[in-house]
Amino acid sequence: MDLRLMADAIRFLSMDAIKHAGEGHPGTPLGAADICTALFARHLKCNPQDPSWFDRDRFVLSNGHGSMLIYALLHLSGYEGITLEDIRRFRQLGSHCEGHPEYHPDRGIEVTTGPLGQGIANAAGMALAEAFLNRMLGADIVDHHAYALVGDGCLQEGLGQEVISLAGHLRLGKLVFLWDDNRMTDDGPIDLALSDDMPARFRLSNWHVQEVDGHDADAVDTALRLAREDPRPSMIACRTIIGRGLPQIEGTRAAHSARLDREQTDAARAYLNWPHPPFEIPEPVCAAWREAGRRSLPDYQAWQARVAALPVEKRRELDRLREGRLPEGWRDALHAFKRRALEARKAEYGIKLSADIIDMLAEAIPELLSGAPDLEGATQHKRRLAPFTATDHSGRYVHYGIREHAMGAMLNGMAAHGGVVPIGVTYLVFSDYMRPTLRLTAMMGLRVSFVFSHDSIGIGRNGPTHQPVEYLAALRAIPNMLVLRPADAVEAAECWEIALEHRAGPCSLIFARQPLPPVRSGNAGENLSGRGAYVLAEAEGGARRATILATGSEVAIALQARARLQSDGVPTAVVSMPCWELFEQQDGAYRGAVIGEGTIRVGVEAAVRLGWDRYIGGDGGFVGMTGFGASGPEDELFAHFGITPERVEAAVRERLQGNT
Amino acid sequence: MASLAERRAGGSRLPEQTEILARPVPGERRMADAVRALAIDAVQAAQSGHPGMPLGMADAATALWTRFLKFDAADPRWPDRDRFVLSAGHGSLLLYALLHLTGHDGMEIDALQRFRRLHSPAAGHPEYGEHPAIEATTGPLGQGIGAAVGMALAERMLAARFGKSLVDHRTWVVASDGDLMEGISHEAASLAGHLRLDKLAVLYDDNGISVDGEISRVCSEDVLRRFAAYGWAVKQVDGHDPTAVAAALSSALRSRKPSLIACRTSLGCPAAGDSVGQGVRMGPAEVLRAKQALGWPHPPFTVPETLAERWRQAGSRAAGTRRAWLRRIARHPQRAEFERVTAGRLPESWHEAVAVLKSRIAETRPRLASRQSSHETLTALVPAMPELVGGSADLTSSTLTFVKGMGAVAPGSYGGRYVHYGIREHAMAGALNGMALHGGLIPYAGTFVAFSDYMRPALRLAAQMRLRVIYVLTHDSIGLGEDGSTHQPIEHLAGLRAIPGVHLFRPADALETAECWELAIRRADGPSLIVLSRQPLPALRSDCGENRCARGGYVLAEAEGPRQATLIATGSEVALAIAARERLAAEGIAAAVVSLPCWELFALQDEAYRMRVLGGVMRIGIEAACDFGWERWLGEGGCFIGMSGYGASAPCEELYRHFGLTAEAVALAVRRRMH
Numbered sequence A: 001m002d003l004r005l006m007a008d009a010i011r012f013l014s015m016d017a018i019k020h021a022g023e024g025h026p027g028t029p030l031g032a033a034d035i036c037t038a039l040f041a042r043h044l045k046c047n048p049q050d051p052s053w054f055d056r057d058r059f060v061l062s063n064g065h066g067s068m069l070i071y072a073l074l075h076l077s078g079y080e081g082i083t084l085e086d087i088r089r090f091r092q093l094g095s096h097c098e099g100h101p102e103y104h105p106d107r108g109i110e111v112t113t114g115p116l117g118q119g120i121a122n123a124a125g126m127a128l129a130e131a132f133l134n135r136m137l138g139a140d141i142v143d144h145h146a147y148a149l150v151g152d153g154c155l156q157e158g159l160g161q162e163v164i165s166l167a168g169h170l171r172l173g174k175l176v177f178l179w180d181d182n183r184m185t186d187d188g189p190i191d192l193a194l195s196d197d198m199p200a201r202f203r204l205s206n207w208h209v210q211e212v213d214g215h216d217a218d219a220v221d222t223a224l225r226l227a228r229e230d231p232r233p234s235m236i237a238c239r240t241i242i243g244r245g246l247p248q249i250e251g252t253r254a255a256h257s258a259r260l261d262r263e264q265t266d267a268a269r270a271y272l273n274w275p276h277p278p279f280e281i282p283e284p285v286c287a288a289w290r291e292a293g294r295r296s297l298p299d300y301q302a303w304q305a306r307v308a309a310l311p312v313e314k315r316r317e318l319d320r321l322r323e324g325r326l327p328e329g330w331r332d333a334l335h336a337f338k339r340r341a342l343e344a345r346k347a348e349y350g351i352k353l354s355a356d357i358i359d360m361l362a363e364a365i366p367e368l369l370s371g372a373p374d375l376e377g378a379t380q381h382k383r384r385l386a387p388f389t390a391t392d393h394s395g396r397y398v399h400y401g402i403r404e405h406a407m408g409a410m411l412n413g414m415a416a417h418g419g420v421v422p423i424g425v426t427y428l429v430f431s432d433y434m435r436p437t438l439r440l441t442a443m444m445g446l447r448v449s450f451v452f453s454h455d456s457i458g459i460g461r462n463g464p465t466h467q468p469v470e471y472l473a474a475l476r477a478i479p480n481m482l483v484l485r486p487a488d489a490v491e492a493a494e495c496w497e498i499a500l501e502h503r504a505g506p507c508s509l510i511f512a513r514q515p516l517p518p519v520r521s522g523n524a525g526e527n528l529s530g531r532g533a534y535v536l537a538e539a540e541g542g543a544r545r546a547t548i549l550a551t552g553s554e555v556a557i558a559l560q561a562r563a564r565l566q567s568d569g570v571p572t573a574v575v576s577m578p579c580w581e582l583f584e585q586q587d588g589a590y591r592g593a594v595i596g597e598g599t600i601r602v603g604v605e606a607a608v609r610l611g612w613d614r615y616i617g618g619d620g621g622f623v624g625m626t627g628f629g630a631s632g633p634e635d636e637l638f639a640h641f642g643i644t645p646e647r648v649e650a651a652v653r654e655r656l657q658g659n660t
Numbered sequence B: 001m002a003s004l005a006e007r008r009a010g011g012s013r014l015p016e017q018t019e020i021l022a023r024p025v026p027g028e029r030r031m032a033d034a035v036r037a038l039a040i041d042a043v044q045a046a047q048s049g050h051p052g053m054p055l056g057m058a059d060a061a062t063a064l065w066t067r068f069l070k071f072d073a074a075d076p077r078w079p080d081r082d083r084f085v086l087s088a089g090h091g092s093l094l095l096y097a098l099l100h101l102t103g104h105d106g107m108e109i110d111a112l113q114r115f116r117r118l119h120s121p122a123a124g125h126p127e128y129g130e131h132p133a134i135e136a137t138t139g140p141l142g143q144g145i146g147a148a149v150g151m152a153l154a155e156r157m158l159a160a161r162f163g164k165s166l167v168d169h170r171t172w173v174v175a176s177d178g179d180l181m182e183g184i185s186h187e188a189a190s191l192a193g194h195l196r197l198d199k200l201a202v203l204y205d206d207n208g209i210s211v212d213g214e215i216s217r218v219c220s221e222d223v224l225r226r227f228a229a230y231g232w233a234v235k236q237v238d239g240h241d242p243t244a245v246a247a248a249l250s251s252a253l254r255s256r257k258p259s260l261i262a263c264r265t266s267l268g269c270p271a272a273g274d275s276v277g278q279g280v281r282m283g284p285a286e287v288l289r290a291k292q293a294l295g296w297p298h299p300p301f302t303v304p305e306t307l308a309e310r311w312r313q314a315g316s317r318a319a320g321t322r323r324a325w326l327r328r329i330a331r332h333p334q335r336a337e338f339e340r341v342t343a344g345r346l347p348e349s350w351h352e353a354v355a356v357l358k359s360r361i362a363e364t365r366p367r368l369a370s371r372q373s374s375h376e377t378l379t380a381l382v383p384a385m386p387e388l389v390g391g392s393a394d395l396t397s398s399t400l401t402f403v404k405g406m407g408a409v410a411p412g413s414y415g416g417r418y419v420h421y422g423i424r425e426h427a428m429a430g431a432l433n434g435m436a437l438h439g440g441l442i443p444y445a446g447t448f449v450a451f452s453d454y455m456r457p458a459l460r461l462a463a464q465m466r467l468r469v470i471y472v473l474t475h476d477s478i479g480l481g482e483d484g485s486t487h488q489p490i491e492h493l494a495g496l497r498a499i500p501g502v503h504l505f506r507p508a509d510a511l512e513t514a515e516c517w518e519l520a521i522r523r524a525d526g527p528s529l530i531v532l533s534r535q536p537l538p539a540l541r542s543d544c545g546e547n548r549c550a551r552g553g554y555v556l557a558e559a560e561g562p563r564q565a566t567l568i569a570t571g572s573e574v575a576l577a578i579a580a581r582e583r584l585a586a587e588g589i590a591a592a593v594v595s596l597p598c599w600e601l602f603a604l605q606d607e608a609y610r611m612r613v614l615g616g617v618m619r620i621g622i623e624a625a626c627d628f629g630w631e632r633w634l635g636e637g638g639c640f641i642g643m644s645g646y647g648a649s650a651p652c653e654e655l656y657r658h659f660g661l662t663a664e665a666v667a668l669a670v671r672r673r674m675h
């Protein structure tokens, strides 16, 4: 079958759906139809009958606004999760064809895309996961590529260049970008804002670069073959005409996101000689596409046979990794850590606690991949792990360079790929550099653990640019993310247990830089942090009159304030709240009892107040930050900003007087 | 061209420390040593800090500051000075030492002695506002380059407006490897190359080391060639050879492109050992050894008088140039206007066209998307305020930020007032900071609310520096419809409200949009975010006298009869509250509607006013976003109607129904609570 006809099937499905929906982006699906036809019909290793086959090639539509392209591709090649009805109902509630593609591996959608730059970074993360698993499990079991279709937008984003640099540096040879080089963006021709020598940017970052006519599917086919043969990551610059096939607007700005009307789609039918009615694909073209979808069946069956022939142990291990289950007994080390902490009861640098824990967990969980953007020394989450390098892809610690955004998005790619447990570590202030990716992790519900250290003015002299104040609030606002801020070694172990158990979404583990004195005593039994908040120290000597609520490093301050109040005969409880989101999931009675409704409530956190009113009520007190920090020694800063036991005590006392 | 690694291995390898130290010591080296010694002493006194960058770049910075940088220590705010941005803010001592040595008031030796202590202007990282010669707050890597591109662009735009005799200066940046790895620097460099900002030069500390160790572990590309691909002129020099650095700086003066000068340096020179530079403390023994190696016998914090005098002279090198400029401006026909815009004063009559617009809106009560209303307000403002410059990150036709007649800035042509930033939100926000820091312009720029996350690090700095920048953020909720959840903000309003010093405005109709724009324009001490809808909003107001948004929140519709409930909403949801109020009224329940376009301004009102507005009755909050932070206004018995998770892809009205954001739902919530 002529690839051109197959590509036209994509074009018409796309334009019919966009016309029907009343809006959409025809430019990409029409312009890149030939490129993707070459990829899907000749190269992509996949099985529409088993979309989440572990050894499939991954395809990412990084220019997610061209979503109709992937829907058409999946539908035509036989993915049952994307039906013609879905396509007809493009951009309607309940359709699987959302405005931008949304993560659903069972339907062939490997990641959510739309925010530009993310998809290519995800693909790089997938290639990294593949490279690691290929070494771990052998090329018999893991040997696939990650392809991404990418537009000008993704490559203009800073994230794009971070990924180019890093993927080239790490020699992720199974990563292939197909650049839809249509010289057009939303504002108009790219020369409004861009004069880069794009191929040069790739070449000098050690990529294999080819330039082809993107409407010549055979040329793309050949380029793809060469790309796969080359040991470097590959970029194929495919020169295209945006909106190819719509005679009135192809090659113009209008094609990027034009509304289409009947007249235009009719004209396209005449122009491309496509006499078929809307949403109808002639049988031979359909058959050719289904055939293409079955192309990898022999590979698939051979792979299944190889897996079946694996020794039982290896098979179990593979199944475990595929299903994302952690190895038996992974908690043992955590529990031992917790017991030791309860015995030793000594203050320890917050971030070092996490580093110690990961050092142990890395031993128990061989698929755990750690890494940081150039803060290994300050965050120490490498320890015994070998680096993942260009020449050794079996390493388990990724030096991302000073590229937080790439790290975040690659972690998403790794988690979406599966088989690995990705962890990324940086300072809490730099979480903003990767915030666009955090939201996507949460939206996709991926298991990624982000470790954010240096979590407050407690970092001291580096000053306000490095002192988070609004970050806890901003992270807590993200739906479907657990934000965990442990107060001491015991809570640190508990929070890590929660994070790794939690499979429905990401966790942000927030650690202080400064030492955290022990606040927990008693036995190591229940994971108290698991309830989100709990009474750490109950009021004594009568009914509770005051409740001090705190997280992380401020729990110790709360305990000191309590001691003062107690010694003065004010029965005061301290509530530690390591995870608000989990606390919200508890029943009303538990929540009410813990936060002490009806008592005087004061919250303490070295951060802004936003969000705290929920727990401290209308006349509660809050001791924290009201603006940005300052440069000075940490203890002086806590005093300067009044985050002290005295102030907490005073906040309670003011209200005691009001009460009597 | 050889790769970096090859160059390192081959002939043009990095200079060795011993080799550098063995060179004859010219006067310039001694001047640089003064910088080094001060840096060493200050880090030693603070027992913290990063000596590496100041030590490594001392020679290059000395060449720049003593022979090229146009400044006069007597007036660090002289408008036509060159701008110097230390993008690698962790090397703050380089800047402090230079300011001290060149004789800037307010950076006396005790400031350095109190490096990194509370109330010292010599903070851990350079803080804008701590000293008048600190041009920008830096520290988060890449941001300085982003700001510098904005400064260089501002210079070109102002030169186009006021001519070379008033505006003719350069922007110099000292950056580190880390700066050049961050995405924002890629975006900014690509933009600067595209716009041919030829008066921008970046000196980069090419030391091959970052916090984690050798750069080659994390980066193997050729930075010079990458910048060449962005359209920059690139050079590599021995960063310890003042003559070579000076030659490169001279060629930057002549270049028709922005310049990148890689200064190959030996990190931490002359402090022995590789890792000394990056935040690693030196002990007294190392300090001694370092000073001996330099041949610097003087006590701590002491610079011999002859050397000090040479430095002070460098500080007044451009005094004559400045006096000549003062003479020029004194008789310049545009003097008053120039002084007005550099002082950030608004034009006398800036407000008239908006007033006309407001009365027209009050009369015609148009139903408009607030992004459209914003466009109309801009159409009134832009002609009245020549200093107002706009732009967008490739979403001009969606954010409606372009006003006819503005003209776009293009390579080599800077008379326009609109910047196509490309799909580079982060660089855009960085450039806005730079323009505001430069002065003479009031910059605004647009993208979608959802993509505000991409610029958040720069936005935070705008808040920290209290800059007058205006972000036009459109497509503010599920109301954008079909584009789906990736584009629908949920947590963004809360996330932005959390940033201290930000004013977030979410107007409810055309009139409020005009009012919010007025407030944003007036606000001189911090960033304003104007958050706007894609979908049309009905007009809710017919009064246009007092700017009611100025108090942050107000009673838009009082209850008929004693108030039983207060419906508090922002933006597109205010209309929904009004509809709910009508429903409730029909059932005999008296509810008031409060519009709360700006939380931050409302929080500044006195308690009595806030109580009056919010009412001591049941309160219902309505916002098509997550509830985070709303308890503050709702109190404990309150109830919030909004989003609890991510959105979906469908037409706007359907989504509002699907997620239960309807007048019925609001009315029901009130009724439930009454019983």
Ligand SMILES: Cc1ncc(C[n+]2csc(CCOP(=O)(O)OP(=O)(O)O)c2C)c(N)n1
Pocket (backbone or CB within 6 Å): A025, A027, A028, A063, A065, A066, A114, A115, A116, A117, A150, A151, A152, A153, A154, A180, A182, A184, A185, A186, A242, A256, B393, B394, B395, B423, B451, B454
């Ligand atoms: C981070 C981000 N910024 C902005 C947008 C809005 N946007 C969608 S498509 C587009 C233009 C993309 O241009 P290109 O990649 O060349 O796509 P094409 O015009 O070829 O369809 C923009 C700015 C986005 N989706 N994500």
